[in-house]
Amino acid sequence: MKTKIYDDILKSLRKINANCNKNFTVEIPNVAEHGDFSSNVALINTNILKIKPRDLAQKIADDLSKKRDFKSIEIAAPGFLNFKLANSLYYKKLKKILNEKENYGTSNYGQRKKVIIEFISANPTGPLNIVSARAGAYGDSLYRIMNHVGFKPFREFYINDAGNQVDIFAESLEIRYRELHGHNLEEFPFEGYHGEYIKDLAVELNTIEGTKLFHMTEDDRLDRMKSFALDQIHKMQVNSLNRFDVQFDNWMSEKKLRTEGILEEALSYLAEAGCTYEKDDAVFFASTKFGDEKDRVLIKADGNPTYLVPDIAYHLTKYNRGFDCIIDVLGPDHHGHIAKLRAAMKALELDDEKLEVVFLQHINLLEDGEVVKMSKRAGKIVSMDDLLDEVGKDAARYFFINRKPSAHLDFDLELAKKKSSENPVFYCQYAYARINSIIKKAKKAKLTLKKFDEKNLSKLNKTDELNLIKKMMDLSSVLNLCADNREPHRLAGYVHELAGMFHKYYAKYKIIDESKVDLSLARLYLISAVQNVISISLGLLGISSPKKM
RNA sequence: GCGCCAAUAGCUCAGUUGGAUAGAGCAACGGAUUUCUAAUCCGUAGGUCAGGGGUUCGAAUCCCUUUUGGCGUGCCA
Missing domain, CATH: 3.30.1360.70 (Arginyl tRNA synthetase N-terminal domain)
Structure with missing residues (x-):
């Protein structure tokens, strides 16, 4: 409009x-x-x-x-x-909302641009935590919205299943496995992963393998530990994400990039471009040429690549797969990393304008008003599963999406639990359920929209009614803003406002009045449209629309 | 030191890209229920948009500066 x-x-x-x-x-x-x-x-x-x-x-x-x-x-x-x-214009739009059903608000706004959204990409060394939950809610909602307005978005999870931290992880598992057989260390290594879930993994491994692992060579045993652990954690993460209603189109494995030689490929491209040099037995990337503040190590003196190399290689594949826009959703502690990556893209003569980074700010976990430091290695985490158990998927997703990505988020567990019945998400869902029960009641009074004559739309002449229609007409421009700015939180605000307008309307006017059939039908027509828009909006945020509450 | 992000009601946060009188939720206080679901509605109260300067018809929004907080600045990932 x-x-x-x-x-x-x-x-x-x-x-x-x-x-x-x-x-x-x-x-x-x-x-x-x-x-x-x-x-x-x-x-x-x-x-x-x-x-x-x-x-x-x-x-x-x-x-x-x-x-x-x-x-x-x-x-x-x-x-x-x-x-x-003019009122006639409102009525035309209202008809459109109902006729298009769940497709209302779709458009070709995105011009089928291919967009890859990489999000979560948590290390495969433990269960997903609430930081991942925020990223999941964000990335998935952004995907759904972009899809609705005509982009071709693609969801990807990058698994860091190679490198140092995976080795340490496997060693931690080995220690727990040995403990089951009476080989107790005096002290668990500080660098190791301390979480209780490692003990559970060890027990599982033990029921499958028994003492067989002790008869293997150390290398074979650690390999077995590693593949078992990665596999189990992956399943655990997929399971949590399913509960959270977050899916991926692709899981990209770092190990696979390594075995397919893409790291070497990326390195050779950089070398060909004359952007690498050797110093102190290490290979450096001359990233200062491209706006970085100092040159970065690619290959360490011990011959192993730094984490930068697989990351460059990974992003190379994103370009090679033909995406028009590459969105990385990262935690705030990675922003130092982006200058290096961007420099590498420039060195490879790739269009670094295509690369876009959204930083989700930190979550402070509060317990008794105190900030709790979260660390996987120290075993102090609040898992996504705990969160889902406590507050449920709908409330959790709304909670995370209802603020802009750049804002810090204080997460008070006690409060989240206590507030669950007062959470704004219920306000929106309640509007949907309420409309549902009105429609049910109308049916009993033999009032259905099949009997509605569109000429009677002019019965909807109250300012409150026209305002509701106007609000619903606004959906597609809200979605466009969400997509353009990568800010799905705007939709959460929108649906809350729409629900509020409906609740007020409901309190003020009687929908069903059996002595005024035409008016009742017109109002039923209106609130059915409201129901449709609420359900579309909640759906795009990954939140369900319950028929009854 | 340098870089990134932030600062709006007691608390948690919005604010449609520079528009007209800065908005919600929670918390507080007062009211509405023989009713289509009160998980709701109506009302009261709460603000020097961190401070200062600039840009113009017009600034919470853009620029400069100061202050405060978080994070980054590894041959860790």
């Missing part, structure tokens, strides 16, 4: 003077008296066209008044154009 008004204004502006500033906006004003839509076109163009804002506004208003779409066009100080839409 906004874009249509924008186009209309632009047309009449061009009639006045072709050389104009197109950079004006069409917005929904905060204050109802300012109309349904307002534009600053006259204010923006006043300097260029050498004309007073109010006079210019008047000229545009005169021209646009010829159209039937507007009930009125007013000019307000200091030169805003305020539009009120």
